[in-house]
Amino acid sequence: MVGAYLAHRRQRHAGPMRYRYWRINISAQVNPGAQAILNEIQMRSTVGGADLTAPGGGSMWAYSNSNGSDPHRVVDNDVAGLAWFGPTSPRNPAILGYDFGSPVAIVEIGLYLSPSSGTNANSPNSFTLEYSSNGANWTVSKSWASTGGLSPGTWRYFS
Numbered sequence: 001m002v003g004a005y006l007a008h009r010r011q012r013h014a015g016p017m018r019y020r021y022w023r024i025n026i027s028a029q030v031n032p033g034a035q036a037i038l039n040e041i042q043m044r045s046t047v048g049g050a051d052l053t054a055p056g057g058g059s060m061w062a063y064s065n066s067n068g069s070d071p072h073r074v075v076d077n078d079v080a081g082l083a084w085f086g087p088t089s090p091r092n093p094a095i096l097g098y099d100f101g102s103p104v105a106i107v108e109i110g111l112y113l114s115p116s117s118g119t120n121a122n123s124p125n126s127f128t129l130e131y132s133s134n135g136a137n138w139t140v141s142k143s144w145a146s147t148g149g150l151s152p153g154t155w156r157y158f159s
Helices: 002-013 071-075
Strands: 019-031 038-044 059-062 094-107 108-112 122-130 139-144 156-158
Touching: 038 071, 059 071, 071 094
Parallel strands: none
Antiparallel strands: 019 094, 019 122, 038 108, 059 094, 108 156, 122 139
């Protein structure tokens, strides 16, 4: 137990936290009655850096989504393509996760909603970025509340 605590403490002071599993946990859309919709997400290890969610680079999953809505749609680098639709009932939580295969640091996320897929009402308004070393136990890294959502057709970044 002491060894694990010291390892965590060293990691915490060595720079950004590096974990294998990261997820976006959407707790509210701009319109609370609307279904969460996203076309693309990006996860970056530095602000303005490269997107680490490249197609084929890891494994995308959704804890909750509409029947038949493939979570891999949000990491296919096709902003005009098919969207991911969150759950219909209840609307939240809507959770999108990514298994990087090995530990990475995530300090910025980007979210995109295509005008052909949804409106600002469907975009995340309150959400958290969470990490896990085992994919089962999650810790909040950052949280955003009452963001005003997304302007369809424009990337929005959070760090």
